[in-house]
Amino acid sequence: MTKIWANSGDSHLVEPADLFTTALPPEVAARMPRSVKDDDGKHETLYVDGQAFRRRMPRAAMLTDSEGKTVEQRAPGANDMSLRLIDLDQEGIWAELVYPSIGIWMSSIQDPDLLAAGCRAVNDWAIGYQRFNDRYVCAATIPLLNAEHAVAEVHRVAAMDFKAGYLSVTPCLGAPDWNDDVWKPLWAALEETGIVVAFHVGTEAHDAASFHGGYFRGPGGALINYVETTYGGQRAVTKMIAAGVFDRHPDLKVIVSEGGATWGPFIADRLDEGYRQHASAVRPPLRRLPSEYLYENVYASFQHDSSAVKAMTAMGWKNVCWGSDYPHLEGTFGHTQKTLHELFDDVAPADRRRITVGAFSELFPHVPPAPADED
Numbered sequence: 110m111t112k113i114w115a116n117s118g119d120s121h122l123v124e125p126a127d128l129f130t131t132a133l134p135p136e137v138a139a140r141m142p143r144s145v146k147d148d149d150g151k152h153e154t155l156y157v158d159g160q161a162f163r164r165r166m167p168r169a170a171m172l173t174d175s176e177g178k179t180v181e182q183r184a185p186g187a188n189d190m191s192l193r194l195i196d197l198d199q200e201g202i203w204a205e206l207v208y209p210s211i212g213i214w215m216s217s218i219q220d221p222d223l224l225a226a227g228c229r230a231v232n233d234w235a236i237g238y239q240r241f242n243d244r245y246v247c248a249a250t251i252p253l254l255n256a257e258h259a260v261a262e263v264h265r266v267a268a269m270d271f272k273a274g275y276l277s278v279t280p281c282l283g284a285p286d287w288n289d290d291v292w293k294p295l296w297a298a299l300e301e302t303g304i305v306v307a308f309h310v311g312t313e314a315h316d317a318a319s320f321h322g323g324y325f326r327g328p329g330g331a332l333i334n335y336v337e338t339t340y341g342g343q344r345a346v347t348k349m350i351a352a353g354v355f356d357r358h359p360d361l362k363v364i365v366s367e368g369g370a371t372w373g374p375f376i377a378d379r380l381d382e383g384y385r386q387h388a389s390a391v392r393p394p395l396r397r398l399p400s401e402y403l404y405e406n407v408y409a410s411f412q413h414d415s416s417a418v419k420a421m422t423a424m425g426w427k428n429v430c431w432g433s434d435y436p437h438l439e440g441t442f443g444h445t446q447k448t449l450h451e452l453f454d455d456v457a458p459a460d461r462r463r464i465t466v467g468a469f470s471e472l473f474p475h476v477p478p479a480p481a482d483e484d
C-alpha cells in the first residue's frame with residue numbers, strides 16, 4: 110500500500126504540568142489554567158483564575174495489540190518533541206500546525222496583565238518545539254482581552270519566528286467581538302508580521318457560571334455538543350469578512366482547524382446572497398464579493414470528513430487542508446494511513462496533493478517540502 114504523506118493543519122502540544130510554576134512567580138502561576146483529575150478517572154476540574162470548570166474526561170480510545178490485549182491508544186510522542194517525530198514518521202504526517210492544549214483555557218482569564226503573562230509563558234515554552242525541528246509550526250497564544258496586549262504579543266512572537274497566532278473563536282470574556290473596530294490594530298499587526306490567524310473550533314470563552322461541560326444536555330447531548338463546537342469557526346470567519354477585515358488586509362490568511370470544510374462554500378453563498386439582496390443595509394461596503402475573501406484568504410482543516418474533499422474537487426475551494434488532530438481522541442493517530450487512503454484513493458493525484466500538502470505549504474512556505482508518497 111502506498112504511504113501517503115500529509116501535512117497537518119490541526120495538531121496539539123501538551124504543556125508540561127509545571128510550565129507556569131517554572132516560568133512565573135507563584136502568585137501568578139496559581140491563577141493559570143490547570144487540570145486536576147478526580148480519583149475515579151472520569152472527571153477533571155479545570156481551575157482558571159479562581160474559576161472552576163468541572164467536566165467529564167474523554168474516554169481513551171482502545172486498540173488491540175499484537176498479543177490480542179486491549180491497550181489504551183495513547184500517542185507515545187504526545188509529551189516529547191523527539192518521540193513525536195517518530196510517531197509522525199510512522200503515521201505519514203510531515204509538518205504540523207501545533208496549537209496549545211491547556212493554553213486554550215487562557216480565554217477564560219479576565220485580568221489583562223495576568224493573561225498577557227500567561228501567554229508569554231506558553232509561547233516561550235512552545236517555540237522550543239519549532240526550534241527543535243522545523244516540521245513543527247507552533248501557533249503562538251495571543252492575549253485577547255484588548256488590542257494593546259494582543260498587538261504587543263504579536264510583535265514579540267513574530268520576532269521569535271512564530272508563523273501562526275492562535276486566536277480563540279470568540280475573544281476573551283467581556284471583550285468586543287471579532288467584527289468590532291477595536292481589533293483593527295490586531296489585524297494590521299498580523300498582516301504586517303505575516304502571521305497566519307489560526308482559529309481552532311470549540312474555543313469559545315467560557316465563564317464558570319454558564320459552563321456545564323458543553324452547551325446541551327439530555328438525549329443526544331454528546332453529539333449535539335460535538336456538532337455545536339464546529340460553528341464558532343464559521344462565525345469568526347463570517348465576522349471578519351463582513352467587517353471588511355480582508356478589504357483592509359488582503360494579505361491576511363486565516364485557517365479554521367478541526368471544523369470540516371464544506372461549510373466554506375456554504376458560508377460564501379450565504380454571504381454573497383446577503384450582500385446582494387440586502388445591499389442597502391450592508392455596512393461597511395466591501396471592495397470584492399464576500400465569497401472571494403472566503404475562497405482566497407480562508408483555509409480549513411478536517412480529519413475524517415469524507416465530504417471535505419469535495420469542497421475542493423467539486424466546489425472549487427482550493428484552501429482545504431487535511432489535519433490529524435494529533436494527539437487528541439478525535440484525531441487519526443493509529444489509523445492515519447487508513448484514513449488518508451479512504452479519503453484520497455479515488456481522488457486525482459494533483460487534487461490529493463493539494464489537500465494533503467499544498468494548501469498547508471502555501472500558508473507556511475518556510476516548512477521543508479513533504480516527501481513524495483511512497484510505494
Ligand code: MN
Binds near residue numbers: 119366437
Ligand atoms: Mn484539534
